[in-house]
Structures are given as structure tokens and as C-alpha cells.
């Protein structure tokens with residue numbers, strides 16, 4: 001039986017008095033890639049922000065490894081093994097690629113493990129090794145996305161949350177980023193929650209999928225049925 005590593009129970013969140021996420025219950029199971037799809041403005045980002053502690057939920061609960069963490073601050077979540085890569089990457093553009101990766105390992109208490117992690121990440125994204133001394137802001141969009149994911153992996157998270165990693169990328173780079181997500185999941189056993197709008201390229205990497213519409217889950221289950229364009233459009 002699959003066990004939830006990260007779980008939202010009836011989660012509600014919004015801005016000011018405006019509620020955007022309306023009672024979302026979703027579980028990320030240990031070892032899986034869960035894909036969250038939905039239209040622009042459906043509330044996907046607001047949902048993961050509330051999950052990760054970037055905003056305080058209006059109601060509901062967040063559980064991590066069975067323990068309630070509702071409203072816990074992002075720093076505590078990172079230290080406890082949850083990583084979040086926001087839309088637009090969240091890298092330090094004026095620092096070198098290497099320095100960005102080092103900063104990614106900042107929360108790791110045992111610094112002696114970092115060189116080996118850096119090697120693993122360079123193995124996953126060889127371009128980051130080639131460009132180690134280059135300023136991060138001069139990397140291409142795809143390379144910046146790889147760097148952002150690499151930074152998140154420096155503290156070996158058990159859960160990785162990715163908010164639209166394909167945004168603004170050329171299709172060949174989207175494929176590269178998607179295959180790296182599969183590789184991270186398989187190689188490191190990381191449980192991954194990914195928000196995407198690129199349906200054709202993200203569906204194949206998902207073990208399960210959910211669709212959020214106006215702040216509610218309207219589909220949760222196998223990804224395959226969503227390959228049916230008509231069904232998908234009905235859900236969107």
C-alpha cells in the first residue's frame with residue numbers, strides 16, 4: 001500500500017479575504033511523481049505555497065511523514081527535507097553556478113557530505129559542471145532551471161516541489177528537464193510534486209495526476225485518461 005509523505009487535508013488559502021484554494025485534499029505518496037495540472041489562475045501556485053509554508057493556510061491541514069506541519073515556516077520545512085523550486089527559478093543570478101550550488105547546501109549541518117552531492121548533481125546535469133565558474137544569470141533558461149533543481153538537491157530532500165519548471169523553455173529543453181525529473185525520482189528516490197501546464201510533456205513522467213480548477217481538485221488518479229484531449233478540456 002502506498003503511504004503519503006506529504007498530504008493536504010481540506011486546505012484553504014488565499015490573499016487577504018479572497019479565498020483561492022477551496023478545500024484541496026491531495027497526497028503525495030512516498031517515491032512517486034505527482035503531477036498537478038490546471039489552467040492559468042486555477043490556484044496551483046497558491047496551493048503549493050500554502051503547502052510549503054510560504055503563506056499561512058486559511059483552513060485545513062498539511063501533514064509531512066504523518067506529522068502535522070500546517071503553517072510551518074519554509075526554513076524549517078527545508079531543514080526537514082522538503083524542497084521548493086519556485087516559478088522563475090529562484091537562483092542568485094549574480095553568483096557563479098558553483099556558488100549557487102554551495103548555497104543550496106547551506107542548510108546541511110554535515111558539510112562533509114556536500115562534495116559528494118555536488119558530484120551527483122554534476123552527474124545529473126553535466127552542463128552545470130562545465131559552467132561552474134559562469135555567472136548564473138548568463139545561463140540559458142533551461143540551464144537556470146537545472147541549476148535551481150540542483151540547488152534544491154544539495155540538501156538531499158525527501159520531497160521536491162517544482163512549480164512549472166518548463167515555463168519559458170524551448171520544447172527540447174522541456175524534454176530534458178522532464179527526463180531529469182524522472183532520473184531524480186529513480187536515482188535518489190525523491191518524492192516529487194510537479195505543477196505543469198505542458199500536458200503532453202509532463203503526463204508521461206507522472207505516476208499520478210490531479211487537475212485543479214478554481215481552487216478545487218476536479219480529477220485525481222492515473223495520468224493516462226488525461227491524454228484524451230476532450231476529457232482534459234472538460235476538466236480544465
Ligand SMILES: Nc1ncnc2c1ncn2[C@@H]1O[C@H](COP(=O)(O)OP(=O)(O)OP(=O)(O)O)[C@@H](O)[C@H]1O
Nearest residue numbers: 015020038039040041042043044045046047164197
Ligand atoms: N499575491 C497575490 N495577491 C492577490 N492575488 C493573487 C496573488 N497571487 C495570485 N493571486 C491570484 O490568485 C489566483 C490563483 O493564482 P495562482 O498563481 O495560484 O494560479 P496558478 O494556477 O498557479 O496559475 P499560473 O499557472 O498562472 O501560475 C489568480 O486569480 C491570481 O490572480
